[in-house]
Amino acid sequence: MDDADLIVRYDGRVPRYTSYPTAPHFHAGITSAVYERWLAEVPVDAPLSLYLHVPFCDRLCLYCGCNTSVVRQDAPKRAYALNLMHELERVADLMGGRPNVSQIHWGGGTPTSLPADCLVTIMDRTRARFHVLNEAEVAVEVDPTVLNAPALDALRLMGVNRASLGVQDFDETVQEAIGRRQSFAQTEAAAEALRGLGIGSLNLDLIYGLPHQTSDSVARTARAALRLQADRIAVFGYAHVPWMKRHQALIAEASLPGPVERLAQARTMRGVLEGEGGYVPVGLDHFALPDDAMAVAARARRLHRGFQGYTTDAAPVLIGLGASAIGMLPQGYVQNATAVPAYSAAVKQDGLAVARGVALSEDDRLRRDLIERIMCDLEADLPALARAYGADVAPLLADAAPLTGFAADGLVEWNGTRLLITPSGRPFVRNVAALFDVYLQHHAATPRHAHAV
Ligand SMILES: C[S@@+](CC[C@H](N)C(=O)[O-])C[C@H]1O[C@@H](n2cnc3c(N)ncnc32)[C@H](O)[C@@H]1O
């Protein structure tokens, strides 16, 4: 089957499965009061992961799908930092004790757009209220063009040991069309400065499917990225959702590569990263050097998928802090108010800002596990999984019926109980996961997602 036929058959709109149930199915019935109860019930010895969201940037890239806005004045940033700290203290009070933290991730937006002293103070308070383990990963997302000396100093004082640099594409025509000027030299200087601080672990983000990209141009970007010698490279497909992100409407749709071209671009980048760079593919959209912890976890079937995409973090509890941040507790998911004013007002009132969430049923847990294993391991044994949950495998096998068609198209190997995604099926792994998503199957009013490929 050629690519055009595959696209016709499988390029529906499916979620990225960074959670299950996915965020569009969170509802307002989960409130800060529910979250308070859930936090108090978390076992004291459960390892935690913390996510801190900073919804500010110095520039607005036209393709951006993140929850952020351009803010340049100091005062609103300082006010936000105070609210973040207030929320952190409230969560710590509710949990009691000094819980162990195995991972901290600062995301955004651009975390270093907060004043340097605010970043350091928040991290100091985090270490005061939580026991951040010596071996904990402390990661931060970095925009290489705005990484100045005070920000670097803050990262050092914060004990950051992993940095993720946004690149997207090095081609000037593409950069012009996406409103993101960033030279290779700037990016290289940022990588060197971070390494100079002793931050040994670097990730890069690249995107295909952007305006004016071609297979040749993305191959050049991927080759340039190899020169930066990052441990991990994420290659995201551009999610064009102008009905949700209005600024994306400034990108002319006629300049966007079509679905067949997108698939070719993803393959080309994969060829460069694997064939010339020696990276190994991890899940749907990551590449890692073979001895990197993420590649090791993937081989050992210990990879996980969370709101930041693929992760080696196995902590059963994720505390999300800041506007739009999502938390995962044994009882379910919670998400904070998205807009900064609503978040700030809620935190000022009672220290928490949950706007929506979902409690997990037993069926949700089973399907969440199955979808995570499909997304991470690219294989799953349905009866074994059902047994582990003491559940009947029949509904899963019924959902799996379309796999016969996927197998005929060369995307999976399927023997009636065990599925394995083939190398050519990897770009379609979300379509396989979606078969087991009851919310997608049975809820008519499912919101629109970006293209599958
Ligand atoms: C918070 S940003 C990274 C840090 C920093 N703000 C920067 O841009 O350099 C996270 C990443 O999300 C990815 N991203 C943002 N919008 C996207 C979209 N619409 N489609 C696909 N990936 C997107 C980009 O690769 C970006 O580097």
Ligand code: SF4
């Ligand atoms: S891509 Fe990064 S720098 Fe650009 S607007 Fe989004 S979060 Fe901000």
